[in-house]
Amino acid sequence: MMKSNKPIQFSEAKFEKTHLCGHNKRVLLDFRVPARLDEIKKLADAVNRVLPDYNLAFFANLCLEELITNIIHHGLKDAADRFIQIQISLADEWLEILIKDDAPRFDPFMQAPKPNLTIDSNERPIGGLGIHMVKNLMDDVHAYYDGTGNLIVLHKKLPHHTSE
Numbered sequence: 001m002m003k004s005n006k007p008i009q010f011s012e013a014k015f016e017k018t019h020l021c022g023h024n025k026r027v028l029l030d031f032r033v034p035a036r037l038d039e040i041k042k043l044a045d046a047v048n049r050v051l052p053d054y055n056l057a058f059f060a061n062l063c064l065e066e067l068i069t070n071i072i073h074h075g076l077k078d079a080a081d082r083f084i085q086i087q088i089s090l091a092d093e094w095l096e097i098l099i100k101d102d103a104p105r106f107d108p109f110m111q112a113p114k115p116n117l118t119i120d121s122n123e124r125p126i127g128g129l130g131i132h133m134v135k136n137l138m139d140d141v142h143a144y145y146d147g148t149g150n151l152i153v154l155h156k157k158l159p160h161h162t163s164e
Helices: 037-050 054-075 129-137
Strands: 026-034 083-090 094-100 140-145 150-157
Touching: 026 037, 037 054, 037 083, 054 083, 054 094, 054 129, 054 150
Parallel strands: none
Antiparallel strands: 026 083, 083 094, 094 150, 140 150
């Protein structure tokens, strides 16, 4: 069976499966961003508004910028007419970030090259360092493909619930 390379357009991603464990889950942000780098600033401003904890907002924005930049350049091949859907939720103990695109199947956590951190940064080949950072900033990361696009799921344990 031959698959079409024509992108699937979707007006709004539906995050039907709830991934977040815990109690009192509430969606703080449901944001549809055009697949253009200059639009990431608007998303960052929205994240800063809904996540009043500075460190949590900073980590979320850092991960979102890295992943969305990769989606735009590598997954969507800089097609500015496409969209990426982001949903941010909180439960009692967790922050959840969902990122949905309609790019070809790609799991950045399994397929991105692993950076060699033992060599000088000037000698290190490009690729993988941003995904490595996301994996280290978040407590749990997963990527899924549902036939229409990729769904990236990020979880961060809230600071006031960390155990020693």
